[in-house]
Amino acid sequence: MSDIAEKVKSIIVEKLGVEASEVTTEASFTNDLGADSLDTVELIMEFEKEFNVSIPDDQAENIQTVGQAISYLEENAK
Amino acid sequence: MELKRVVVTGLGALTPIGNTVKEYWEGLAAGKNGCGPITKFDAEKFRTRFACELKDFKVDDFINTKEARKMDPFTQYAVVASDEAIADAGFDMETLDKNKVGVIWGSGIGGLKTFEDEMIYFGKGDGTPKINPFFIPKMIADSSSGQISIRNGFRGPNYVTVSACSSANNAIIDAFNYIRTGRVKVCVTGGSEAPVTIASVGGFTAMHAMSTRNDDPSTASRPYDQDRDGFVVGEGAGALILEEYEHAKARGAKIYAELIGGGFSSDAHHITAPHPDGYGALLSMLDALDDAQIKPEDVDYINTHGTSTPIGDPQELKAIVDCFGDHAFNVSISSTKSMTGHLLGGAGAVEAVASVLAIQHQFVPPTINLFNLDSEIDARFDLTPNIGKSRKIDIALSNGFGFGGHNATVIFRKI
Numbered sequence: 192m193s194d195i196a197e198k199v200k201s202i203i204v205e206k207l208g209v210e211a212s213e214v215t216t217e218a219s220f221t222n223d224l225g226a227d228s229l230d231t232v233e234l235i236m237e238f239e240k241e242f243n244v245s246i247p248d249d250q251a252e253n254i255q256t257v258g259q260a261i262s263y264l265e266e267n268a269k
Numbered sequence: 270m271e272l273k274r275v276v277v278t279g280l281g282a283l284t285p286i287g288n289t290v291k292e293y294w295e296g297l298a299a300g301k302n303g304c305g306p307i308t309k310f311d312a313e314k315f316r317t318r319f320a321c322e323l324k325d326f327k328v329d330d331f332i333n334t335k336e337a338r339k340m341d342p343f344t345q346y347a348v349v350a351s352d353e354a355i356a357d358a359g360f361d362m363e364t365l366d367k368n369k370v371g372v373i374w375g376s377g378i379g380g381l382k383t384f385e386d387e388m389i390y391f392g393k394g395d396g397t398p399k400i401n402p403f404f405i406p407k408m409i410a411d412s413s414s415g416q417i418s419i420r421n422g423f424r425g426p427n428y429v430t431v432s433a434c435s436s437a438n439n440a441i442i443d444a445f446n447y448i449r450t451g452r453v454k455v456c457v458t459g460g461s462e463a464p465v466t467i468a469s470v471g472g473f474t475a476m477h478a479m480s481t482r483n484d485d486p487s488t489a490s491r492p493y494d495q496d497r498d499g500f501v502v503g504e505g506a507g508a509l510i511l512e513e514y515e516h517a518k519a520r521g522a523k524i525y526a527e528l529i530g531g532g533f534s535s536d537a538h539h540i541t542a543p544h545p546d547g548y549g550a551l552l553s554m555l556d557a558l559d560d561a562q563i564k565p566e567d568v569d570y571i572n573t574h575g576t577s578t579p580i581g582d583p584q585e586l587k588a589i590v591d592c593f594g595d596h597a598f599n600v601s602i603s604s605t606k607s608m609t610g611h612l613l614g615g616a617g618a619v620e621a622v623a624s625v626l627a628i629q630h631q632f633v634p635p636t637i638n639l640f641n642l643d644s645e646i647d648a649r650f651d652l653t654p655n656i657g658k659s660r661k662i663d664i665a666l667s668n669g670f671g672f673g674g675h676n677a678t679v680i681f682r683k684i
Contacts, residue, residue: 208335232402240399 195242195268196261202237203257206230216258234260242268272449276684277525278517279358279510281350281459282622284609285321285503289353293619294626296608297634298657302487303609304501309465316474319486320465321503321610339403340416341380342463342504346615347413348420350506351457355421358510359522360455362421371425371453372414373444375436375460377614377671379410379429382466417457425453433671434574435533436460437507437617441679442531444511454516459618461506470502476541478578490611491638492575492582492604493652500576503610507618509625526625526681529664530561536674543581543670547588550574550668553676554592561680563664565593568600568680570627570660572620572667575604575636576611583645585668590647601660603653607637617669621679624665628683632659 200214207224220226220234235251238244238260244267246254254260282289285303286296296303303321312318323346328337331349340348351372387404406412411429418427426447430439437460444456464470473479480499482489490501517524534556536549543549558565573585582604590597605623612619627633639654663683670676 208333208338229402229406236399236401 193265195264198241199238199257199261199264202241203234206234206237214257216256216261218257219255221255238264244268270450273451274514275445275448275511275528276514276517277509277528277625277681278512278522279354280525280622280625281352281354281357281506281508282619283323283326283346283350284505284507284619285323286608288323288326290357290622290626293622294630297605297623297626298630298632300635300637300655300657301608302637303503304486304489306486307465307470310467312470315470317470317479317481318483319489319501320470321490321501322465323505339407341383341407341412343376343380343461344407344413344416346463346504346506347374347461348416350459350461350508351417354459354508354510355457358512361520366454367422368424369454370423371444371447371456372417372423372427373440373447373456373458374414374417374429375438375440375614375618376410376413376429377431377433377436377462378464378469380408380412381469382463383407385466385468413461423457425456431614432675432677433673434611434613434616435669435671435675435677436614437621438667438669438677438679439533439675441509441511441528441617441621442533442677445528445531448511448513454513456511457508458511459506459508460615461618462613462615463504464502464613465504473502480577488638490577490607491640492573492577492607492636493643493646494639495641495643497577497579497582499578500606501610503612505609505612505619506615507622509618509621524684526628527684528679529563529682530557530680532557532560532678534676536676538674540674541672543584545584547584547591549674549676550585550588550670551591553678554588554666554668557666557678557680563680566596568593568596568664568666569662570601570624570633570665572624572627572665573602573604574668574670576606577604581670583643585670586646586650598649598651601633601651601653603634603636605634607639617667617677617679620667620669621681624667624681628662628665628681631662633657633662
């Protein structure tokens with residue numbers, strides 16, 4: 192697993208209070224990991240802070256699973 | 270309309286002198302001091318460097334980490350104290366009509382720590398507002414009653430009263446009114462505050478309202494003492510379950526006391542200074558006595574607002590003389606803020622709990638740190654200096670007064 196993937200997963204574990212084993216690549220924040228709309232916003236902000244990127248709203252809407260977050264950040268993280 | 274009787278069937282307390290009702294009462298009865306150096310932030314450069322903080326409180330022991338993270342400390346305290354009170358009331362949650370259970374809470378400020386943290390973070394940035402999405406729901410004062418409702422499924426009236434240091438008394442009176450007019454059967458009420466923060470301590474010291482006895486914090490909260498120099502801020506929560514009497518009887522509930530009156534008034538004088546003649550305090554007590562339909566001489570114990578400020582303490586005592594006449598010197602009086610500090614919007618709640626426990630135990634908690642009575646105060650007052658005492662208490666009255674000129678008084682009776 193890449194460093195980015197490791198960090199993404201640890202952020203999700205911390206913010207959503209879920210077990211690391213639940214944070215699979217396919218897991219959806221809202222459907223599988225119990226996130227509500229505010230949790231999702233907070234997650235995106237944490238990714239922005241941790242990886243020093245700015246994620247525009249229209250792209251943030253497409254980040255709904257753990258895997259989508261990892262792919263986006265692997266492409267865009269500085 | 271015939272008003273229904275309202276009784277207290279559950280209590281909760283999370284205070285600087287005890288994290289449960291049992292510990293709180295043991296602390297009150299023993300005259301325990303709750304004050305010490307501030308640990309919640311670096312207070313080195315502050316004029317006041319002490320407060321009455323909670324001791325050995327770990328929120329994770331009570332609320333799961335994910336939920337607790339979305340609550341300001343004042344809401345965490347509200348949830349913990351109300352959990353204790355609800356459990357104490359012993360409801361059968363399957364049969365309780367939760368649509369008829371209200372949550373009326375009191376807080377003078379709300380999520381101040383949340384506000385500070387977010388603004389400090391913003392201030393360190395480049396001006397881009399990266400505000401956390403939980404900032405608003407954590408900060409707003411009504412998140413406390415909202416979280417209690419969500420946690421327990423209570424769907425009756427739900428809001429927070431904000432009247433500075435009389436907030437919790439106002440909450441208790443509102444809850445009382447909903448039950449006695451038949452609108453709901455049960456209310457979770459009380460109040461909480463988490464004001465040991467830089468803005469609060471800095472702000473109150475700027476007003477010269479707080480004690481600066483940094484060399485001896487444990488004696489800083491000393492109501493009625495000659496050398497008192499201001500209040501000591503405290504944190505925590507108090508919770509009461511109010512219930513319609515017949516509802517409580519029908520389910521065989523343990524009944525602590527009856528809530529028989531609530532009174533309120535405004536000073537209409539100054540935004541922070543109390544009325545020089547204690548007129549607002551007098552009106553509030555008279556209103557409560559009238560509401561309770563009792564005579565002044567029926568009152569056995571007064572838990573005063575008594576914050577340890579030079580101006581406020583004697584004015585409340587003057588109002589007590591104006592209200593009670595010669596009985597002012599027969600009634601037992603104490604300020605339990607000498608032990609807990611001043612919980613601001615939560616003060617009325619922990620003091621209502623103290624008043625109910627005083628009735629239950631037939632014991633007056635003391636005013637500690639009363640070394641030399643202020644020479645301006647009539648020595649005939651029984652201020653219960655330093656050592657609590659047993660006495661017959663059928664009726665207890667508790668006062669709360671707040672910046673803004675708000676006054677509110679509640680009266681409990683043995684049942």
